[in-house]
Amino acid sequence: MQLQQLAYFVAVADARHFTQAAERMRVAQPSLSKQIRALETDLGAPLFSRARGNVTLTPAGEALLPLARRMLADADTARREVAELAGLRKGRVRLGATPSLCAGLLADALARFHHGYPGVELLVEEGGSRDLVRDLARGQLDLALIILPLQSSDPALTTEEILRENLVVATRQGERPRARMRVEDLRGRPLVMFRRGYDLREATLNACRQAGFEPRFAVEGGEMDAVLRFVEAGLGAAVVPSMVLDGRPGLTGTPLVPGLSRTIALAHRKDVEPTRAAQAFRTTFLAFLTDSSRERTLPPGVEVLP
Amino acid sequence: MQLQQLAYFVAVADARHFTQAAERMRVAQPSLSKQIRALETDLGAPLFSRARGNVTLTPAGEALLPLARRMLADADTARREVAELAGLRKGRVRLGATPSLCAGLLADALARFHHGYPGVELLVEEGGSRDLVRDLARGQLDLALIILPLQSSDPALTTEEILRENLVVATRQGERPRARMRVEDLRGRPLVMFRRGYDLREATLNACRQAGFEPRFAVEGGEMDAVLRFVEAGLGAAVVPSMVLDGRPGLTGTPLVPGLSRTIALAHRKDVEPTRAAQAFRTTFLAFLTDSSRERTLPPGVEVLP
DNA sequence: AGACGTCATAGCCAACAGCTATCGGAACCA
DNA sequence: TGGTTCCGATAGCTGTTGGCTATGACGTCT
Structure with missing residues (x-):
């Protein structure tokens, strides 16, 4: 008998429905079914009568339900009390x-x-x-x-x-896409540059200087969101961590070779x-x-x- | 948080000693230690202060203990109640x-x-x-x-x-041991034979007859224990399942080739x-x-x- | 100093909870 | 009657983990 099995059991008892209970517990239906079955064999008695579309508790299930609820409630209480004492209740x-x-x-x-x-x-x-x-x-x-x-x-x-996060060149979606770029390829190309103080500003400048050129700015001074919007608007490219492009369909990230990354x-x-x-x-x-x-x-x- | 972890926790709290608690729970000490540690990280607070030879509960542990006991007691009750309803309480x-x-x-x-x-x-x-x-x-x-x-x-x-159990030839310990025997080797050799009704009697007789001879009996008619004692006493050999020789130091079991086994x-x-x-x-x-x-x-x- | 006792760590293996894909059968509908 | 849908069970795979043994770290007691 395990607390998680009891949680699944209560979920099924409440929903009267395996699939819905599985959804509520955020697991696949077979996983939940298997756990319920394991609980049943462990206890030595069926807990549900699985009539088509009408899942109901057996007497054994009825007997278990209140105890299962109480155990789960106790577990919750224990968690809270310990957290309180550990100073994590407030803070x-x-x-x-x-x-x-x-x-x-x-x-x-x-x-x-x-x-x-x-x-x-x-x-x-x-x-x-x-x-x-x-x-x-x-x-x-x-x-x-x-x-x-x-x-x-x-x-x-x-x-x-x-x-470790990779840096990529962000460009407007649709602008002659390339598989990858060298830092050198940014020479002469207008960049959208962050305001002073951003690590990315230093990183970009250093990379360009190491490649032997001084970058040209289309605009400079923005925060992250502004910079991305400027790139979307076609003002220029920017070197950014690839993760910020997640969920920005208007932008493409082109990896740099050799790879540029930050720790x-x-x-x-x-x-x-x-x-x-x-x-x-x-x-x-x-x-x-x-x-x-x-x-x-x-x-x-x-x-x-x- | 799992019920088993709570059981381990209660055991340690009672014994004030990891190694002894592990013995009582019939697991190795590192297994128990690992589970306790898992419980502690799960709850986000240490439960025991491990002073050398003086394991004591932290405040968090004190808070958890009564709830853990209650959950375990509930689990026990649930088990009993379900068993009762399933008709396994009596029977x-x-x-x-x-x-x-x-x-x-x-x-x-x-x-x-x-x-x-x-x-x-x-x-x-x-x-x-x-x-x-x-x-x-x-x-x-x-x-x-x-x-x-x-x-x-x-x-x-x-x-x-x-x-599936293997049949072997039981002989007195010390009697010119062999690695294995053929049924043929029993020809003319005195056997200790079970009483009529034993499956082993039929199995032995059939094997001998299939090998082309009629076995000779030193004595016949005993139950399992008597037969083994007769063999120990040197009256003769007997064909028995090898498992009954377990814990009988006075007897040796010699496997037969080809193997003789029963389902x-x-x-x-x-x-x-x-x-x-x-x-x-x-x-x-x-x-x-x-x-x-x-x-x-x-x-x-x-x-x-x- | 050395032996012992005690808990932690490391590394390995088998068991299992989770997943996806699919089946089987009841209910429903035309 | 013959699809179609719904729902739980089954099958087979994989990653995680609880268990083990062996060993380490560290205090205590002779």
């Missing part, structure tokens, strides 16, 4: 993140954390790595997702590499232990990444580091 | 079995069934297949473990092949549905066999059929 996580992450996978991760710890306040600051590092040091942030390597000489941070790390102050809420966020976030990686639901061009 | 199973099985693995199987269904009365009848089949037909048995093929022409039985089947009347208790016995027994097979705890010379 606050102040998280810094780069714009590309905010636009990309952060939303789902935050949703997951909020679902797990609904009482914890979530504050997100969007900014370049330099600003985030400064705010971490000032104690204005608990955690930050930053770009490595750090420019600042401040070694008072612990960093943990967690992601994203989770950083916090070395001198103070992160709050329990911050630790919980870190755990949830890492779990979210590995899960997404496993389920192939990560945006393209993002790779989870071991 | 009776009348089981027939051949002497070799009774002497061999049946004891452990019965213990397991009794543990699972303590309210069910267990009656065992030991006898040859012919007698068992007759008693099944008369309604004096619910289930029987018999030797296939059936001699009787009564087709009113459902049989399910479950085991054991579980039989019940075709015309009446077995009682719920009998069905439960069947399930438990089959599970016992596959478990034993997996854990390599079957007596030698016995093979579980798929």
